[in-house]
Amino acid sequence: MDVLSNLGLGFTVALEPINLMYAFLGVLLGTAIGVLPGLGPVATISILLPVTFTLQPQSAIIMLAGIYYGAAYGGSTTAILVNLPGESSSVVTTLDGYQMARQGKAGLALATAALSSFMAGTIATFIIAFAAPALAEFALDFGPADYFSLMVFGLVAAVILAHGSVVKAIGMILVGILLGTMGIDVNSSLPRFTFGVPQFGDGIDFAVIAMGIFGIGETISNLGRGAEAREYVKDYKGLWPSPHDLKDIVKPALRGTFLGAALGILPGGGPVLASFSAYALEKRIAADPDRFGRGAIEGVASPEAANNSASQTAFIPLLTLGLPASPVMALMVGALMMHGLYAGPQLIAEKPELFWGLVASMWIGNLLLVVLNLPLVGFWAKLLTVPYRLLYPSILLICCIGVYSIRNDALDVIVASVFGLVGYVLTRLECEPAPLLLGFILGPLIEENLRRALLISHGSPSVFVTRPISAVFLALTAVVILILLLPAIRAGREKVFVEDAS
């Protein structure tokens, strides 16, 4: 009853024409900028942040939420159409979404992403409304040791993503973590691996690595493949999902929604972990896991749903604990502070119209996203009919200007070029770059929680197994490693036998 009246309050705020207009404007601008390869939600929100300064606080936060969803969907669009993830959480979408696009099912992939996101958004809105207070209390029970084990579990689970060798995938995660340690250490102010370059003091920006590996490196691989293999698929029949497709979408999207909602609540979890885990789950339970990475529709529906529901539930720790779970949420904290608002437990009580208005506008934002983007699916898919020889110089130029514009530093373009080389070499060595990116993002969080956990336990590592939540995650990690290693050993043996036979 309480929840319903709260939601009612929220909808009255969100449905005010002026707020509705800002939500629409936010979704439109967010999609338009987010669809540009390389410009993910963080870049998009940073660029559009000044636009919201002059608005009323609740209009501003509603518009920012709209920009966030728009940018996230725009990121999925480029992930599907040109294999460029605009943000870390759409890395997974490239795996099957891009393959679907290459098979002429770009429209279907885009519609799947939009519908799964909408479904997830609707359910997640209700999850927030009903469970926010209780779940915030559950997250309060998480200590640093628990976060540490959770993130280690997330990283290991992500190895399922890689096609090839488990050892290589774990190695790529470690390389990513090592890259993530670059920069000035927050606790000791010691510059680590900065090679005397002042700009490396803040570390390398995620977008620089992503655009280098996926924008520049992928272009080189495509060019190396020869003319026939690299043309984007020209016809894009099947814009609308058939009833049969819808049936295929619903269950994975539901699984993704609930997995994403659960992981999004946990600070440090968030959309990245959600989309990776959802993909891993689908691949694990599929009758025919070989289809994944070759255009499986579940491989788009489930991560997109998980991504979106986690994007929403990520607001829970932010608004109830004042704990930003991701760079985007950190930007939201900044935006709130500019309006003189401090995220924290007192926010729901003191500013109910802001909290519940935001919750309601999340659902409205998702609705607008579908209304705006489904008619445009044909338009985005038409991008594929542009010949590759015209498209790839555009991708390279946007990558260059995009990387440069992150912080107006030409060195970033050089670093991105180096990562282009790295990305190309990795594909030649049959190493998947996706685990590297995940390690890069979660690495610093793991270090911070490891440090805190050991500080609290006075240096005793037993804290990771004596705390029940942590112990459960570590046990799950061990199970995943076992599952991963068994077939690898078997496959290795079979390979030897094949060689012997020939």
Place this chain on the structure above:
Amino acid sequence: MRIRLSTDFVTGLIFVSLGLFAIAYGWNYPLGTPSRIGPGYYPLLVSSGLVLLGAILIGRSLFVPGNPIEGMALRPLLFVLAGTFLFGLLVEKAGFVISGVLVVVFARLADHDFRPVEVGLLAAVLVTFIGALFWLGLSLPLRPFPQW
């Protein structure tokens, strides 16, 4: 036994070298105490893991035949990277118009299908459009032309 130049072997070599390099470079980073870990603790942990995994890959490649490395596409590699490198070197001094045109021209040189007129038009259209979008549309502080 002859060492095969398989992807496993080379990847292992890279992992070991990178890990050893990070250990050596970060040798003076304080490790701290068990309860107060220093800035060197975590990188050392991760680098050691990398060396271990690299060693496993190398070791395994001696017994299990892996896939050999396919050839590198040198022409796209060199020209694409030359274009983006030049952009990074020039954008601050020469502005995004000149450096943008260079990216497009070098990108097309990476392929065998270089059509001068088409490339000229493409460069003009792309630089105008992307310049307008990022510079005018998003009002990012970019410099279009060289400043003497």
